[in-house]
Amino acid sequence: MHDLGAGFGYLLKGQRWMARHGRHYGFGLIPGLITLVLYVAALVALALWGQDFVTWATPFADDWSSPWQGLFRGFLTAVLFVLALLLSVLTFTAVTLLIGQPFYETLSEKVDRDVSPDGTAPESGLPLWRELWISARDSLRILVRAVLWGVLLFALGFVPFIGQTVIPVIGFFVTGFFLTEELTAVALQRRGIDLRARLTLLRSRKTLIWGFGTPLGLSFLVPFVAVFLMPGAVAGATMMARELLGEETEEAEGTVQEGGDAGPPSPSGV
Secondary structure, eight states, X not given: OHHHHHHHHHHHHHHHHHHHTGGGHHHHHHHHHHHHHHHHHHHHHHHHHHHHHHHHXXXXXXXXXXXXXXXXXXXXXXXXXXXHHHHHHHHHHHXXXXXXXXXXXXXXXXXXXXXXXXXXXXXXXXXXHHHHHHHHHHHHHHHHHHHHHHHHHHHHTTSTTHHHHHHHHHHHHHHHHHHHXXXXXXXXXXXXXXXXXXXXXXXXXHHHHHHHHHHHHHHHTSTTHHHHHHHHHHHHHHHHHHHHTTOOEEOTTSOEEOOOSSOOOOOOOO
């Protein structure tokens, strides 16, 4: 339970850090706004033509009598739209981070320098094109994992009672984990830690990750909220990455907070 509260605390710390550094905030909204426009356009298209797609995909129901045909296809259309919303939440962060990679990289370095006792920040030393390629490649690999989880949870959603109670809760925790992975990747990738090592690191502190990512994922369900929270989420994820790696953090009050007991995993080549 302590880690759950600590994870949520990092989410709040990131938002407070952005509030104290407002000059970075406006520019940080641009990637989220671009991504939002793209996602809204896709969801509107699905709302307009989703039923036509379902009709095309279920020719076997053409001869069904009323009202069963309408109920069946209406149900599938609603499920398709809900699944699209879930995938939007799962992938919004990845797409926004990819679009805003140069800014978020700079923002993460700024946070590292601000909270580091010696005022320094790790640097990857890689050219921008290489960082973009690694980010895109890793985001695609995470997306595949997220889609597999989404399909599994979608199928389990048809199980009576469990599908309407337990499965949605599990879905939010899964969403929170993947959101946190994408956000902490900005700081961890800069430290030379590859995707496999990042996942191992996050799994070692699941409750901390859920405390950060699950409420963030829930807030992302509210229209437009994700756009405004993204810069602060990157800042909070950078601070949390320091704890995961056992790095000291200088709090705003000037005290130094020790990182976790476990040291960082050996950086892997990318």
